[in-house]
Amino acid sequence: MSVSLDLRLKRANKVYHEGELLSGVVVISSRDVLQHQGISLSMEGLVNLQLSSKSVGVFEAFYNSVKPIQLVSSNIEVVKAGKVPAGKTEIPFEFPLQAKGNRVLYETYHGVFVNIQYTLRCDMRRSLLAKDLSKTCEFMVHSQPQKSKVQPNPVDFTITPDTLQNVRERTSLPKFLIRGHLDASTCVITQPLNGELVVENSEVAIKSIELQLVRVETCGCAEGYARDATEIQNIQIAEGDVCHGLSIPIYMVFPRLFTCPTLETTNFKVEFEVNIVIVLHDDHLITENFPLKLVRV
Numbered sequence: 001m002s003v004s005l006d007l008r009l010k011r012a013n014k015v016y017h018e019g020e021l022l023s024g025v026v027v028i029s030s031r032d033v034l035q036h037q038g039i040s041l042s043m044e045g046l047v048n049l050q051l052s053s054k055s056v057g058v059f060e061a062f063y064n065s066v067k068p069i070q071l072v073s074s075n076i077e078v079v080k081a082g083k084v085p086a087g088k089t090e091i092p093f094e095f096p097l098q099a100k101g102n103r104v105l106y107e108t109y110h111g112v113f114v115n116i117q118y119t120l121r122c123d124m125r126r127s128l129l130a131k132d133l134s135k136t137c138e139f140m141v142h143s144q145p146q147k148s149k150v151q152p153n154p155v156d157f158t159i160t161p162d163t164l165q166n167v168r169e170r171t172s173l174p175k176f177l178i179r180g181h182l183d184a185s186t187c188v189i190t191q192p193l194n195g196e197l198v199v200e201n202s203e204v205a206i207k208s209i210e211l212q213l214v215r216v217e218t219c220g221c222a223e224g225y226a227r228d229a230t231e232i233q234n235i236q237i238a239e240g241d242v243c244h245g246l247s248i249p250i251y252m253v254f255p256r257l258f259t260c261p262t263l264e265t266t267n268f269k270v271e272f273e274v275n276i277v278i279v280l281h282d283d284h285l286i287t288e289n290f291p292l293k294l295v296r297v
Contacts, residue, residue: 004029005133007122014139018105022095022139026078026122027088034084037125038077043095045072045105045141048115049219049268052228069267071103072118081125095120097141107143107296109260112230113217114268116260143261145296155182155195159278159288176202176286178278182250186293189261193274193292195250199242205281209238211252212277215259218269229273232258241281250276254294262293 009024016022026039047069078091099105109116118141124133159178161170180197187193199206213232218225233255238248252274263270272294278286 002029002031003034003133005122005124005135007120007135007137009120009137009139014137015142016097016139017142017144018097018099020097022097022120023093025090025092027090028084028124029088030084030086032086034086035082035127035130036079036084037081037127039079039091039122039124040075040077041093041095042075042121042123043072043097043119044070044121045099045118046070046116047106047268048117050113050115051219051226052113069103070100071105071116072097072099074098078122105141105143106263106265107260108138108140108257109263109270110257111215111217111270113219113226113228114270140257143296150184150186150188150295150297152184153186155185155290157181157276157288157290159276159286163288164286173284174203174280174282176204176278176280178202178286180250180276182274182290185290186295187254188297189254189259189294190296193250193252193254197237197248197250197276198246199244199248201244202280204284205241206238206278207240207281207283208236208279209242209248210277210279211235211237211250212275213252213254213259214273214275216269216271216273218271219267259294261296 006027007024008027078093106116108118117138119136119138121134121136126132157180161173161175177200179200180195182195212234214229215232216227216229218227220226235252237250242248259272260270262272272292274290274292276288
């Protein structure tokens with residue numbers, strides 16, 4: 001006997017906000033009449049925190065603080081035990097999306113050490129001889145947009161050998177002057193990061209200019225924090241020895257799921273930075289770092 005169970009949400013993009021109704025249908029397809037012991041739906045929202053290998057063992061107290069944080073959890077029985085007719089059966093459902101107690105529904109985010117995920121699961125219990133069926137689907141939660149307007153706060157930068165941090169032998173560096181600006185350091189997550197960069201002069205030929213988006217994830221408790229920066233994406237904006245004095249556009253779209261509005265809670269933080277990386281032909285690497293604040297409006 002061929003039986004399949006599926007979950008379909010009414011919204012094609014699967015994006016919801018706190019307080020909304022999660023609605024859809026449970027789809028059961030069967031060649032014959034199907035006997036079951038009940039069909040239930042469960043919704044769960046979890047923040048999973050993980051320690052990087054360099055932090056494990058350093059803070060014993062971390063092991064208690066990195067337990068999953070449950071944001072939402074609820075169950076409903078869709079159908080009591082009985083029979084489902086042969087063919088295709090669609091059972092509609094509605095689920096209110098409400099946080100547990102005084103918790104906040106953070107935005108869906110897939111990181112390395114911090115993961116915020118919301119899932120809907122359907123279970124069909126069957127008799128001893130038949131295998132139980134289950135189907136899970138993920139849906140996205142977007143945080144409520146902030147009411148206030150985002151003020152554009154452009155960032156101008158000048159990169160020379162003298163402005164660089166963490167340089168051992170400054171005298172051995174070739175001379176260069178790079179200017180530019182980012183249109184804003186507080187960015188709307190649905191809009192691209194814009195700006196421009198101009199190579200005024202450089203003693204050594206340039207090999208490549210890249211934009212690197214970095215997430216900085218912090219997990220921890222009062223005893224200490226583990227802070228890890230990992231790359232999300234790297235976009236090459238220029239290749240080869242670019243013309244001096246020519247304006248090079250900076251343009252980066254924030255990828256969905258791997259970014260979220262900047263988040264700061266007692267147990268974890270998710271922050272973002274962008275690096276402008278200039279690779280010279282002698283393989284010198286020049287990096288300028290800019291913290292970003294991401295918001296949803």
